[in-house]
Amino acid sequence: MGKTIIVSNRLPVKITQENNELLFNSSEGGLATGLGSIYKENNNIWIGWPGMIIGEEEEKDVTEKLKDLNLIPVFLEENDIKHYYEGFSNEILWPVFHYISTYARFDPDNWESYKEVNEKFATVILSYLEPGDTLWIHDYQLLLLPGIIRKQFPDISIAFFQHIPFPSQELFRLIPWRKELLRGMLGADLIGFHTFDDVRHFISAATHLLDLHVDGNMIRSGDRAIGVEPFPMGIDAQKFSDLSNDETVIEHIKSLKEHYKNQKIFLSIDRLDYSKGIIQRLEAFELFLQENPDYHEKVVLFMIVVPSRDNVAEYQRLKNEIDRIVGNINSHYRKLEWYPIAYFYQSYPVEFLSALYNIADVCLITPMRDGMNLVCKEYVASRNDNTGVLILSEMAGASKELIDAIIVNPNNIHKVKNALIEALNMPEEEMRERMIAMRQMVFKYNIYHWVKIYMQRLKDIKSTQLSMKAG
Ligand code: GDG
Numbered sequence: 001m002g003k004t005i006i007v008s009n010r011l012p013v014k015i016t017q018e019n020n021e022l023l024f025n026s027s028e029g030g031l032a033t034g035l036g037s038i039y040k041e042n043n044n045i046w047i048g049w050p051g052m053i054i055g056e057e058e059e060k061d062v063t064e065k066l067k068d069l070n071l072i073p074v075f076l077e078e079n080d081i082k083h084y085y086e087g088f089s090n091e092i093l094w095p096v097f098h099y100i101s102t103y104a105r106f107d108p109d110n111w112e113s114y115k116e117v118n119e120k121f122a123t124v125i126l127s128y129l130e131p132g133d134t135l136w137i138h139d140y141q142l143l144l145l146p147g148i149i150r151k152q153f154p155d156i157s158i159a160f161f162q163h164i165p166f167p168s169q170e171l172f173r174l175i176p177w178r179k180e181l182l183r184g185m186l187g188a189d190l191i192g193f194h195t196f197d198d199v200r201h202f203i204s205a206a207t208h209l210l211d212l213h214v215d216g217n218m219i220r221s222g223d224r225a226i227g228v229e230p231f232p233m234g235i236d237a238q239k240f241s242d243l244s245n246d247e248t249v250i251e252h253i254k255s256l257k258e259h260y261k262n263q264k265i266f267l268s269i270d271r272l273d274y275s276k277g278i279i280q281r282l283e284a285f286e287l288f289l290q291e292n293p294d295y296h297e298k299v300v301l302f303m304i305v306v307p308s309r310d311n312v313a314e315y316q317r318l319k320n321e322i323d324r325i326v327g328n329i330n331s332h333y334r335k336l337e338w339y340p341i342a343y344f345y346q347s348y349p350v351e352f353l354s355a356l357y358n359i360a361d362v363c364l365i366t367p368m369r370d371g372m373n374l375v376c377k378e379y380v381a382s383r384n385d386n387t388g389v390l391i392l393s394e395m396a397g398a399s400k401e402l403i404d405a406i407i408v409n410p411n412n413i414h415k416v417k418n419a420l421i422e423a424l425n426m427p428e429e430e431m432r433e434r435m436i437a438m439r440q441m442v443f444k445y446n447i448y449h450w451v452k453i454y455m456q457r458l459k460d461i462k463s464t465q466l467s468m469k470a471g
Contacts, residue, residue, distance in 0.1 A: 002132030004044045004455075006035055007125060009085070009141035011048040011071050022058070024050075024065050031138070031163075033236045034447030038136075038455075039070050047072045047124055053081070074124045076117065083113030086312050089141045092175065095314075097140060097164050098275040098369040101174050103314050111177050118144040118184070126152060134458065137188070139163045144180065146187030159458045160188035161231065164371040165397070166198040169205035182206055186221050189465065190458045192231040194372040194397035199230050225468065227461045231454055232401055233372050234446040237439075240381035243354040252355030260359070263338075264424055266301045267360035269353065269375050270367075271308040272345075274318050277366045277393065277410040278305065282325045282341075284366075284416035289333050289340055292421070297338045299424070301364075302356060306347045319345070357382035362389045362423040365396060366410040372397035376405070380442045386435045389423040391416070401441050404434040 012032030014025045026032065039046040050073045054062050059075055066073055076084070087110030095103035122145060125135070129149070134157040137145050146158050172178055182205060185191055193199050199217065206212050206219055206228075213220040217228050243249055266285070270276035285301050305322065309315045326343045333340050357363070363379040373396040380390060380402065392398060392405035399407055406419045 002130060002134060003042065004038050004134045004136065005125065005128060006039050006044075006046040006136050006138070007121065007142065007145065008046070008048045008138035009089075011046060011050050011066070011073065013050055013066065013069065013071060015050065015052055022062065022065070024062075024069060024071075026069055031233075031447075033239070034234075034451050035136075037448065037451065045070050045072050045128065047074060047121070047128070049074050049076050053078055072124060072128065074121050076120070080113060080117050080120075083107075083110045084117035085141065086309070088114035090309055090312055091314075093140045093143075094164070094275075096171055096175055097167050099165075099167055099171060100274060100368075101171055103274070104174070106176055108176075115144060118142060118148060121145055122148040122152075125149060129153060129156065131156070133157075134455075135159070136161070136454075136458075144184035147184035148187070150187035157458055157462050158188040159190045159192070159454060160185060161192040161454070162198070162371070163194070163233070165195075165369055166193055166202045166205075168201050169208050172201070172205045173209060178205070179209055182210055186210075186212075186219065186226055188226065189224075189461050190227045190229070190454075192229055192454060194230065194232050195400055196230045198371075198397075199228050203228055223469075225461070225465060227457065229457065231450060231457075232397060232445065233374070234448075234450045235374050235377045235381060235442065236448070237377070237381035237443045237446045240354065240357070240378050241384055241443075243351065244358050244382055244384050246351060246354070248351040249354045249358070252352055253358050256355055256359050260300060262298065264299045264361045265359055266299065266362045266364050266420065267303075267356055267379070268301065268364045268366075269304045269306070269356070271306045272310070272315055272319055272322075273308060274314060275367055275369050277368045277395075278303075278318070278322055279325065280368070280410050280413065281364060281366045281416070282322070282329065284413045284420070285341070286325075286329050287413055287417045288420045289329070291417070295424075296333060296340075297335060299340070300338075301341045302360065303341055303343045304348065304353075304356075305343070305345050307345060353378070354382055360388065362391060362420070364391050364420075365398075366391065366393045366408065366416060367396050368393070368410055370396040370398070374398075376402060377442045380435065380438045383435055383439065386432045386439070387428075388435060389426055389431055390434075390438065391419045391423055401445070402438050404437040 012027045014027045016023045038044055092104050136159045138161055146160050207214055219226045326341050330339045330341055357379045365376040376392055376398050390405040393410045394407050408416050408419050
């Protein structure tokens with residue numbers, strides 16, 4: 001049996017520096033945990049950018065160190081980061097795919113760089129790929145890669161998964177290079193998205209823009225049949241459940257509970273991103289404070305915003321806007337001993353997140369658009385005593401699975417404000433019933449299940465293709 005090669009823009013690695021020496025450790029993000037069962041085994045590997053610009057003289061040393069972790073680097077230069085990553089991926093694909101096309105800047109230089117970097121990834125892959133291997137390519141930074149590899153290896157097994165939404169074809173077609181992007185993706189044998197809506201949108205784009213024939217969930221392209229299917233990604237639910245009993249977590253819980261002893265806690269955790277609906281959430285919270293003086297001093301919004309993409313202008317603007325609104329709300333409503341929003345612009349160790357998941361009475365997840373959203377699943381998995389309320393945007397992929405949350409339209413500020421009140425007053429029995437149902441979902445459809453069914457489905461499609469060829 002051949003080996004499996006995972007490919008993503010970033011390698012799952014944390015880099016630290018000690019006495020002028022770079023040290024590499026595997027990082028424990030959701031995807032890396034799930035795929036750990038693959039890339040750490042046998043002679044399987046993960047190919048991607050290590051996350052920092054490495055001088056040419058250090059490349060050999062870095063490659064050697066990463067090899068011990070089964071990781072293979074693709075080295076990117078400053079120009080690549082500026083045009084392929086920040087430019088094309090994050091200033092064109094990200095806004096259009098999240099339905100905010102007015103933020104997109106269709107700069108042709110970025111397109112050139114996107115093509116070049118996808119080729120760079122292909123060059124590294126091709127130096128490891130052998131007939132019989134399986135490739136699993138991840139996300140919107142690498143849409144051209146399946147097509148490039150397919151040309152060299154017509155029979156190789158390729159799976160592709162997109163972690164962010166695929167927009168309606170009316171939005172997708174705004175991108176000047178839409179056909180090339182679709183053809184790139186269609187190099188895969190199996191194309192996966194989080195939701196059925198994403199699948200529908202992709203199939204609609206492929207049929208309208210490329211005039212391809214579709215049979216159910218299978219797209220015909222030349223003599224190839226390509227599967228397009230929903231695979232809602234899960235988390236390592238057991239890990240979050242177990243973390244609640246970790247000593248460090250228990251310490252954090254104790255001190256947080258002491259600090260907020262007379263207050264109900266609303267929790268929100270997001271990367272800094274306009275897709276996450278942070279501004280609208282703050283507006284809803286302000287309306288809640290305005291209309292409900294009785295709740296003053298009795299609630300707090302604990303809001304973590306994790307720094308992200310702060311070289312992109314839209315993100316800097318968003319950060320300033322959040323700072324301004326939080327400042328206004330806190331200065332307007334605060335009392336000597338109380339302020340309504342505890343706002344933190346930084347990232348924390350997972351033990352601290354776990355403590356927050358444990359103490360939060362309500363978790364408030366209101367993105368304007370989100371492929372899935374894992375934070376809400378982590379909250380649910382952490383609630384071992386079946387308490388807690390989840391308020392969840394209907395624009396998050398997760399809302400298709402966690403139907404027992406209070407589901408809201410994040411643009412409806414009044415509805416979100418009412419949901420805050422409903423959550424605070426939810427009868428205990430209803431809260432438990434909803435949480436138990438959500439926990440069953442999160443534990444059953446976990447990340448290991450996701451990886452297993454994805455790989456199984458790829459095998460099925462490949463064997464159907466072979467029997468079609470033989471027949
Ligand atoms: C993309 C899609 C899709 C957050 N703050 C800290 C921290 N986190 C961790 C969370 C969670 C992850 O980051 C965030 O995942 P999300 O799913 O919420 O969002 P994106 O980063 O936008 O991810 C999304 C996902 O891909 C997977 O397919 O769900 O829709 O946009 O795991 O726990 N982790 C630590 N410290 C923090 O401060 N350690």
